[in-house]
Amino acid sequence: MIQYAAIILFVFGLYGLFTNKxxxxxxxxxxxxxxxxxxxxxxIGFVYDGIAPIITSTSGSGLLYVDPLPQALVLTAIVIGVxxxxxxxxxxxxIHNKYNTLDLGELEDIL
Amino acid sequence: MKxxxxxxxxxxxxxxxxxxxxxxxxxxxxxSAVISDRVSDNYLDEDNIEDVxxxxxxxxxxxxxxxxxxxxxxxxxxxxxxxxxxxLGSSKKQARMDLKFKPNFMLRIGSKVLFGIILMxxxxxxxxxxxxxxxxxxxxxxxxxxxxxxxxxxDKFRSNVKGxxxxxxxxxxxxxxxxxxxxxxxxxxxxxxxxxxxxxxLLSAGIIPIIYVLIGLKVGSEISGIxxxxxxxxxxx
Amino acid sequence: xxxxxxxxxIIGVLLLVIAFLAINSKKLIRSVIYLSALSMLAVVSFVxxxxxxxxxxxxxxGSGLVTALFVFTLLAIKRRETR
Numbered sequence: 125m126i127q128y129a130a131i132i133l134f135v136f137g138l139y140g141l142f143t144n145k146x147x148x149x150x151x152x153x154x155x156x157x158x159x160x161x162x163x164x165x166x167x168i169g170f171v172y173d174g175i176a177p178i179i180t181s182t183s184g185s186g187l188l189y190v191d192p193l194p195q196a197l198v199l200t201a202i203v204i205g206v207x208x209x210x211x212x213x214x215x216x217x218x219i220h221n222k223y224n225t226l227d228l229g230e231l232e233d234i235l
Numbered sequence: 236m237k238x239x240x241x242x243x244x245x246x247x248x249x250x251x252x253x254x255x256x257x258x259x260x261x262x263x264x265x266x267s268a269v270i271s272d273r274v275s276d277n278y279l280d281e282d283n284i285e286d287v288x289x290x291x292x293x294x295x296x297x298x299x300x301x302x303x304x305x306x307x308x309x310x311x312x313x314x315x316x317x318x319x320x321x322x323l324g325s326s327k328k329q330a331r332m333d334l335k336f337k338p339n340f341m342l343r344i345g346s347k348v349l350f351g352i353i354l355m356x357x358x359x360x361x362x363x364x365x366x367x368x369x370x371x372x373x374x375x376x377x378x379x380x381x382x383x384x385x386x387x388x389x390d391k392f393r394s395n396v397k398g399x400x401x402x403x404x405x406x407x408x409x410x411x412x413x414x415x416x417x418x419x420x421x422x423x424x425x426x427x428x429x430x431x432x433x434x435x436x437l438l439s440a441g442i443i444p445i446i447y448v449l450i451g452l453k454v455g456s457e458i459s460g461i462x463x464x465x466x467x468x469x470x471x472x
Numbered sequence: 473x474x475x476x477x478x479x480x481x482i483i484g485v486l487l488l489v490i491a492f493l494a495i496n497s498k499k500l501i502r503s504v505i506y507l508s509a510l511s512m513l514a515v516v517s518f519v520x521x522x523x524x525x526x527x528x529x530x531x532x533x534g535s536g537l538v539t540a541l542f543v544f545t546l547l548a549i550k551r552r553e554t555r
Contacts, residue, residue, distance in 0.1 A: 125265075126265075127265055128253065131249055131252055131253060132246075132249050134249075135245045135246060135248055135249035135252075136245070138245050138248070139241055139242055139245040142241045142245070143237065143238050143241045167265065168263075168268070169268060169275075170265065170266055170268065171266060171267070171268055171270065172266040172267065176368075177279070177291075177292040177293060178290060178291050178292065178367070178368065179284065179290045179291075179292070179434060179435075180290075181435065188270075189270070189279055189292075191268060191270055191273065191275050192275060192278060192279070192292045192293050192296055193273075193274060193275050193278070193296060195293050196293050196296040196297045196301060199293070199297060199372060200297075200304065200305070200308045202372075203308060203312060203372055203454070204308060204311055204312070206312075206458075207311060207312050207314075207315030207316070208315065210315060210316075210319055210461050211315045211318045211319055211322075213465075214318070214319045214322045214323050214464070214465070215322060217323065217465075218322050218323065
């Protein structure tokens with residue numbers, strides 16, 4: 125059920141990227157796409173009755189763990205998403221400083 | 236009208252993706268993944284866990300087995316912080332952006348106490364990265380949140396940006412130097428060359444805690460630099 | 473239907489509703505607040521999928537840093553338009 129929700133969340137982000145004309149709302153849609161994709165990647169490695177991949181003192185042998193490899197990849201992807209959002213917001217602020225508008229239609233006429 | 240057309244096309248794409256994944260033989264159902272057919276079977280093997288020495292298996296993958304990808308990710312974050320400083324900075328002296336509220340006495344003193352507590356939490360999370368969930372990345376982000384709190388609570392606070400940039404450069408270079416030491420002493424780049432110890436102690440797992448401390452300092456100072464660039468504006472105007 | 477299935481169904485439906493509201497709202501500040509709420513629901517679903525490392529990282533970054541950057545940009549834009 126979470127897998128269906130994650131794919132539809134990614135598709136909503138794509139729809140928001142198509143139909144919005146304001147630059148800040150396009151950055152919000154980009155973040156929604158990244159959230160949906162991260163949830164989907166982690167849900168691939170899930171095992172029913174598995175436990176989180178940390179070894180404690182009460183764990184013997186023969187326990188069932190959840191797959192740890194997708195979690196390591198998504199950890200990197202979240203931090204890269206922050207870097208992308210920060211740079212995009214800096215460019216949007218600089219555009220508004222210079223041309224005094226944030227609408228894509230007006231920017232196409234000026235540039 | 237264009238909105239509804241766009242929504243229908245996007246939902247059609249979503250239905251295509253779901254149908255393609257449902258009828259594929261090699262994509263497992265939700266919750267019934269067989270671990271012993273995948274690469275992670277080697278990561279979860281008991282002899283390999285004692286060889287690496289870290290109790291948190293995700294940490295062992297991020298810093299140990301896939302340490303070179305972490306080096307690439309640190310580079311990407313460095314490039315984005317450099318880009319923000321280039322776009323929003325200037326060589327003239329800059330003033331702090333005026334948020335138009337006057338903080339009272341309680342807020343200014345109370346936020347200094349809270350700053351100490353948040354910094355202590357972040358140091359705990361960074362140092363125990365190989366025993367409990369967490370590690371260098373959330374620890375560095377918590378340091379940046381503490382600096383953000385100081386910016387919001389006092390309207391005359393400027394952090395020491397030059398010191399942060401020197402710290403970030405030193406931490407990044409030390410990461411590469413430790414990798415090169417692994418190449419010289421042992422035989423691979425980023426090989427674990429310190430003694431491993433027993434699983435579960437604080438001083439175990441070779442070079443993994445040292446690398447996580449360096450990553451935490453680097454991420455924290457980069458995001459603090461980004462926050463400082465966002466809160467200044469030019470003095471001409 | 474176990475309790476786990478019911479909770480994951482509720483979280484899935486809430487995710488989709490709040491994402492649709494975030495994309496189609498008129499004011500910019502409302503979109504940013506809905507994005508912050510969406511990040512919090514994503515932390516809950518990471519805990520349900522038994523991934524504690526990723527949940528801590530997303531909680532710190534999504535609630536504190538990304539929302540603050542958006543609000544600072546919107547503040548600078550509004551300051552400049554009413555000058």
